Amino acid sequence: MLDIRPVVHLIGLLGLALGVLMLVPAAVDWQAGNANWHAFARTSFVVCMIGGLAALTTRNGLDAGLGRRQSFLLTASLWAVLPALGAVPFALGAPNANLTNAYFEAMSGMTTTGTTVFVGLDDLPPGVLIWRSMLQWLGGLGIVIVALVFLPVLRVGGMQHFQAEAFDTMGKVLPRVYDISAGLLQVYFGLTFAAIAAYMAFGMSGFDAVNHAMTTIATGGFSTSDQSFVKFTGPLEYVSVLFMVLAGLPFIRFIQLLGGSWAAVWKDVQVRAFLRWIGYSVGAVIAYRLMTSDAHVLDVLRGTLFNVVTLFTGTGYGSDDVAAWGDFPLLVVILVGFIGACTASTGCSLKIFRYLVLFEAIRAQMQRLRRPNEVVALRLGGKRLQPDVISSVIVMFTVFVASFILLAVSLSLTGLELRTAITAAWTAICNVGPVFGQEVGETGAVDGFPVAAKWLMIFGMYLGRLEILAVLVLLLPRFWRG
Amino acid sequence: MLDIRPVVHLIGLLGLALGVLMLVPAAVDWQAGNANWHAFARTSFVVCMIGGLAALTTRNGLDAGLGRRQSFLLTASLWAVLPALGAVPFALGAPNANLTNAYFEAMSGMTTTGTTVFVGLDDLPPGVLIWRSMLQWLGGLGIVIVALVFLPVLRVGGMQHFQAEAFDTMGKVLPRVYDISAGLLQVYFGLTFAAIAAYMAFGMSGFDAVNHAMTTIATGGFSTSDQSFVKFTGPLEYVSVLFMVLAGLPFIRFIQLLGGSWAAVWKDVQVRAFLRWIGYSVGAVIAYRLMTSDAHVLDVLRGTLFNVVTLFTGTGYGSDDVAAWGDFPLLVVILVGFIGACTASTGCSLKIFRYLVLFEAIRAQMQRLRRPNEVVALRLGGKRLQPDVISSVIVMFTVFVASFILLAVSLSLTGLELRTAITAAWTAICNVGPVFGQEVGETGAVDGFPVAAKWLMIFGMYLGRLEILAVLVLLLPRFWRG
Ligand SMILES: [K+]
Ligand SMILES: [K+]
Numbered sequence: 001m002l003d004i005r006p007v008v009h010l011i012g013l014l015g016l017a018l019g020v021l022m023l024v025p026a027a028v029d030w031q032a033g034n035a036n037w038h039a040f041a042r043t044s045f046v047v048c049m050i051g052g053l054a055a056l057t058t059r060n061g062l063d064a065g066l067g068r069r070q071s072f073l074l075t076a077s078l079w080a081v082l083p084a085l086g087a088v089p090f091a092l093g094a095p096n097a098n099l100t101n102a103y104f105e106a107m108s109g110m111t112t113t114g115t116t117v118f119v120g121l122d123d124l125p126p127g128v129l130i131w132r133s134m135l136q137w138l139g140g141l142g143i144v145i146v147a148l149v150f151l152p153v154l155r156v157g158g159m160q161h162f163q164a165e166a167f168d169t170m171g172k173v174l175p176r177v178y179d180i181s182a183g184l185l186q187v188y189f190g191l192t193f194a195a196i197a198a199y200m201a202f203g204m205s206g207f208d209a210v211n212h213a214m215t216t217i218a219t220g221g222f223s224t225s226d227q228s229f230v231k232f233t234g235p236l237e238y239v240s241v242l243f244m245v246l247a248g249l250p251f252i253r254f255i256q257l258l259g260g261s262w263a264a265v266w267k268d269v270q271v272r273a274f275l276r277w278i279g280y281s282v283g284a285v286i287a288y289r290l291m292t293s294d295a296h297v298l299d300v301l302r303g304t305l306f307n308v309v310t311l312f313t314g315t316g317y318g319s320d321d322v323a324a325w326g327d328f329p330l331l332v333v334i335l336v337g338f339i340g341a342c343t344a345s346t347g348c349s350l351k352i353f354r355y356l357v358l359f360e361a362i363r364a365q366m367q368r369l370r371r372p373n374e375v376v377a378l379r380l381g382g383k384r385l386q387p388d389v390i391s392s393v394i395v396m397f398t399v400f401v402a403s404f405i406l407l408a409v410s411l412s413l414t415g416l417e418l419r420t421a422i423t424a425a426w427t428a429i430c431n432v433g434p435v436f437g438q439e440v441g442e443t444g445a446v447d448g449f450p451v452a453a454k455w456l457m458i459f460g461m462y463l464g465r466l467e468i469l470a471v472l473v474l475l476l477p478r479f480w481r482g
Numbered sequence: 483m484l485d486i487r488p489v490v491h492l493i494g495l496l497g498l499a500l501g502v503l504m505l506v507p508a509a510v511d512w513q514a515g516n517a518n519w520h521a522f523a524r525t526s527f528v529v530c531m532i533g534g535l536a537a538l539t540t541r542n543g544l545d546a547g548l549g550r551r552q553s554f555l556l557t558a559s560l561w562a563v564l565p566a567l568g569a570v571p572f573a574l575g576a577p578n579a580n581l582t583n584a585y586f587e588a589m590s591g592m593t594t595t596g597t598t599v600f601v602g603l604d605d606l607p608p609g610v611l612i613w614r615s616m617l618q619w620l621g622g623l624g625i626v627i628v629a630l631v632f633l634p635v636l637r638v639g640g641m642q643h644f645q646a647e648a649f650d651t652m653g654k655v656l657p658r659v660y661d662i663s664a665g666l667l668q669v670y671f672g673l674t675f676a677a678i679a680a681y682m683a684f685g686m687s688g689f690d691a692v693n694h695a696m697t698t699i700a701t702g703g704f705s706t707s708d709q710s711f712v713k714f715t716g717p718l719e720y721v722s723v724l725f726m727v728l729a730g731l732p733f734i735r736f737i738q739l740l741g742g743s744w745a746a747v748w749k750d751v752q753v754r755a756f757l758r759w760i761g762y763s764v765g766a767v768i769a770y771r772l773m774t775s776d777a778h779v780l781d782v783l784r785g786t787l788f789n790v791v792t793l794f795t796g797t798g799y800g801s802d803d804v805a806a807w808g809d810f811p812l813l814v815v816i817l818v819g820f821i822g823a824c825t826a827s828t829g830c831s832l833k834i835f836r837y838l839v840l841f842e843a844i845r846a847q848m849q850r851l852r853r854p855n856e857v858v859a860l861r862l863g864g865k866r867l868q869p870d871v872i873s874s875v876i877v878m879f880t881v882f883v884a885s886f887i888l889l890a891v892s893l894s895l896t897g898l899e900l901r902t903a904i905t906a907a908w909t910a911i912c913n914v915g916p917v918f919g920q921e922v923g924e925t926g927a928v929d930g931f932p933v934a935a936k937w938l939m940i941f942g943m944y945l946g947r948l949e950i951l952a953v954l955v956l957l958l959p960r961f962w963r964g
Binding site for chain 2: 068069154155156288327328330331332335358361362364365366367368369370372387388390391392394395397398399401405408409412413417418419421469472473476478479
């Protein structure tokens with residue numbers, strides 16, 4: 001049997017931390033003279049108690065370190081349990097959501113998806129808004145740690161290509177977390193504060209700036225307004241693009257930047273491909289819109305840049321109705337949503353790196369078609385691609401596409417119209433945010449979806465954020481055997 | 483430089499054969515007292531001349547056999563040149579089509595796609611109808627030879643897994659063609675005659691039976707009526723299902739059957755998976771329709787069986803409006819269209835075999851996630867899967883999906899509505915037949931599509947039928963170098 005004590009211990013500790021952090025929205029609501037602070041304070045107390053107790057009763061659990069299977073179980077449990085805890089204040093206080101909606105919103109937060117079931121955001125207590133943003137910010141931080149530390153050792157989806165040189169045994173997973181945490185926190189806080197300052201400098205209120213900075217750096221996309229970024233069109237869109245792109249870069253490079261190594265960022269093949277592909281997709285949509293609409297050129301440039309980048313990086317803000325631009329722009333944004341950002345960023349979806357591996361595999365295959373006996377070495381960023389990396393990446397693609405299709409079919413069975421079902425599956429699996437279709441509310445909220453559709457989306461967001469395989473492996477009966 | 487004489491020689495010979503075969507529709511129209519026989523007779527004369535001349539001037543071309551690159555060039559040229567020759571009668575006589583439409587129809591025929599740009603089929607001269615059916619029948623026969631002989635040696639898309647034991651050098655490609663031709667022709671004619679007899683026994687006229695038998699065995703889907711199979715609802719649908727499924731089985735097994743080996747058919751893992759998946763998809767749609775409509779149970783069973791099987795096998799007849807059944811059935815048929823039938827059948831799309839390889843790769847990967855150091859052997863049908871087969875299959879999937887997406891995007895740029903563009907790309911790349919969407923005519927014909935969309939579909943059908951990579955390899959500059 002699998003020893004689950006280390007897992008319970010770590011979840012307990014992180015639950016405790018989440019409970020403590022609930023004091024932030026409590027303080028905000030209290031400060032605003034809003035009675036809603038009770039909901040956060042009470043939940044905080046209970047969550048701290050439960051988390052603390054779980055940690056205490058398993059306090060020696062970590063003595064043996066964290067094994068391979070325990071790491072899988074930890075990752076999968078964290079993104080199921082923490083959103084449940086984070087959802088409680090939504091149910092107890094404003095907006096007085098039912099359990100499905102509260103869990104949906106918290107899951108959409110922690111997975112940095114950004115689809116919302118809340119309508120009337122502008123009138124919600126500030127504590128609720130900041131809590132939504134904090135859930136995304138924490139989810140983004142968490143996923144970077146998972147991608148930097150766990151996925152490479154667990155060999156999920158080709159991430160073993162990024163296994164750091166000095167570190168390749170399971171025994172060192174936890175020490176490694178502590179190692180990178182200092183640098184990562186510096187980077188993450190630094191980017192967030194820079195974003196707050198920039199948003200404020202270009203005219204956002206302090207409160208809006210803090211919220212949007214957190215959801216930008218997490219490529220999360222929650223906003224403080226039903227209209228998302230429509231309120232902030234203009235220079236703020238350029239500011240946002242800058243920080244969304246930064247949030248989509250590999251965070252390990254920022255950590256190296258702290259050590260003074262600029263070259264690491266610019267020489268990263270992922271970074272180059274990411275920027276190039278953004279250029280292509282933005283350029284294609286701009287060309288299309290200039291030919292098909294008579295909007296002002298500068299408006300087209302800015303609007304296209306912002307809305308394509310926000311969907312490319314998987315952030316999901318909106319400052320315009322992309323679906324109204326035409327079918328071609330809609331197809332483009334859906335495609336780039338399937339790409340996502342760089343590995344170990346807060347971005348989601350399949351990621352640039354996997355596409356580069358795939359292209360390299362295709363190139364080699366074409367070469368072999370021509371001359372079957374030629375030996376072709378596959379490389380990426382100057383490092384040899386191991387066969388295991390290639391097959392992992394490819395399995396990831398398959399499982400990703402299959403999950404998307406299954407989810408779309410299941411959503412259509414709940415009664416959603418085809419376009420709605422397909423874009424809802426896309427937004428969930430790729431953690432993007434917006435859904436396009438007739439059942440989507442005027443504010444972009446999906447509160448009107450059937451309950452079954454919401455749960456399917458919850459499951460999709462969860463699967464997508466954890467790179468699917470890290471969850472599916474738990475479903476193997478073999479996983480649980482000794 | 484590549485010596486193209488053997489390629490020209492073989493194309494010349496096959497063009498000559500096509501010219502001779504044009505005497506069949508000429509005779510049919512002459513017999514029917516229809517002046518349209520002129521179009522076929524004149525074309526026949528010219529095509530025979532050109533084909534004969536090409537063959538004569540290169541008559542020593544085959545002395546050195548057929549090399550690897552020549553085989554690629556031959557396959558790719560055949561499916562571009564023969565449809566061009568076959569299109570001439572459509573342009574010269576009835577239905578007096580323009581060049582785009584004539585080539586579209588002939589390409590849709592030779593690739594066994596079955597999408598039509600002709601309206602008023604019921605009133606066309608019988609020679610034109612039989613010529614359309616013959617193009618599909620010939621295209622089906624041709625593709626089985628390509629799949630049995632060329633693709634395995636050329637190592638396209640994992641087909642090397644089916645390389646016959648006694649035969650693995652390029653030098654024996656042509657002898658191999660002659661070897662299997664006798665058996666294959668017996669099987670192909672046998673199935674066709676059986677289908678003619680069965681269709682007539684259940685009430686089709688001799689002419690309808692011959693046409694539909696040819697397009698059934700080719701999984702082509704051209705009909706003699708604008709209403710496709712609506713005229714033949716009832717027992718004929720069951721007859722058709724039987725022969726469509728037979729046409730989707732691996733023809734090599736039928737050849738073995740001639741030698742008395744029944745076990746070969748039933749033990750083939752592809753065959754079992756094919757039948758099982760047909761069962762699942764038909765069952766799912768029947769369940770959905772029974773719950774959502776109040777049509778008579780037997781009508782639901784028969785209509786669903788027929789329409790799902792016709793799209794699964796890539797035949798593409800229609801006896802009912804599948805899109806009107808709901809979004810779920812539509813999604814199911816689109817998905818099964820992406821599967822297709824068994825290798826070396828007349829069926830198209832990605833094929834059962836590739837999915838089985840993919841599932842096997844996923845299974846192995848999941849096992850490695852759990853225990854990274856375990857050695858996992860991949861097998862299919864009792865035969866070890868070579869790494870090269872797996873990576874070829876996977877590249878095929880990628881290229882297939884990428885082509886579909888690119889084609890859908892390009893089609894949407896020609897102004898087609900999203901659903902039309904997507905299903906047109908699907909029908910072209912998977913060689914299925916029907917297109918769903920508002921721009922499709924009442925009879926299912928796509929004559930109203932923009933010219934650019936038609937050419938994109940022509941290219942898509944061509945790519946899809948030749949397993950894409952067999953064409954793309956010609957685009958490598960390296961291919962043409964010594
Ligand atoms: K997002
Ligand atoms: K077809």
